[in-house]
């Protein structure tokens with residue numbers, strides 16, 4: 001059972017969340033400086049990772065699929081799909097460096113002769129990469145993996161910067177500045193995330209977004225789960241019109257009082273989705289299902305993703321506060337890893353970096 005003695009956990013997590021803009025910039029620098037040049041014809045890049053490490057891959061995929069020729073996909077498993085092979089690259093992301101699934105996929109990519117990168121704070125992955133001469137993009141250690149989303153996202157974006165028509169450096173800097181300027185207003189007691197949490201209350205939140213924000217919707221879900229220690233789900237439009245809508249259509253008294261839908265609203269959403277989205281809103285209103293809108297103001301896709309991370313992180317923190325839950329520990333994950341072997345948490349030494357061996361491959 002989650003502890004009710006929250007202590008310094010909420011303040012520590014809030015401080016880590018506030019580092020998002022700085023982490024982005026530092027991570028981007030690490031990614032651009034430590035990654036060998038992307039071969040001109042590179043089309044396939046696979047990110048292998050789990051949980052708070054893999055999410056950086058989903059978030060970057062939203063951008064690469066819209067703006068580049070790269071086929072970037074995220075594998076959350078031990079096995080790599082058969083078509084994943086050289087000359088495609090494998091980027092293994094594991095904050096702790098000790099995650100079983102990621103280590104397995106890293107080894108498999110080696111057997112397939114794929115060029116690899118390791119994004120990690122050390123652990124077994126750091127050791128193996130140093131031994132294998134694989135470039136290490138170093139993440140500072142200290143705090144849980146999910147609190148390093150800014151650094152991981154920045155690093156991956158930096159590593160793949162050359163695949164974009166223009167460098168993301170200035171864009172990222174601008175988005176980070178906008179976020180820093182908005183942070184005090186978002187983090188205050190009556191800010192948007194706190195109001196969203198109050199509107200959701202004790203209900204099970206389902207986060208809905210269109211495909212360009214799919215990674216963000218997943219991030220919201222996992223942050224609620226890990227920080228507030230309660231359930232959450234996510235749905236992607238337009239797919240939800242073809243299945244989930246049936247369940248919501250029959251939303252009875254029980255659903256109405258126990259579930260809430262949150263829509264991540266962004267002006268860059270697909271225009272084709274709008275009529276069906278309006279239809280769904282009408283239906284939900286008729287069924288009296290609580291709907292909460294999350295406005296993402298940035299006109300830029302990357303800006304909207306960063307804004308969404310900040311609002312979602314603070315939302316999860318506000319839910320934890322409502323329930324008197326410490327957002328920091330995720331003992332259930334630690335117990336699972338201990339019981340099933342492998343996956344020790346990252347070393348607690350703050351801001352230390354893994355030994356790095358520069359290499360070209």
Ligand code: F6R
Nearest residue numbers: 051052053094095096099145146
């Ligand atoms: C997030 C979290 C987990 C881990 C996951 C993989 O804070 O604790 O989701 O991210 O168990 O571990 P790493 O990221 O160390 O590879």
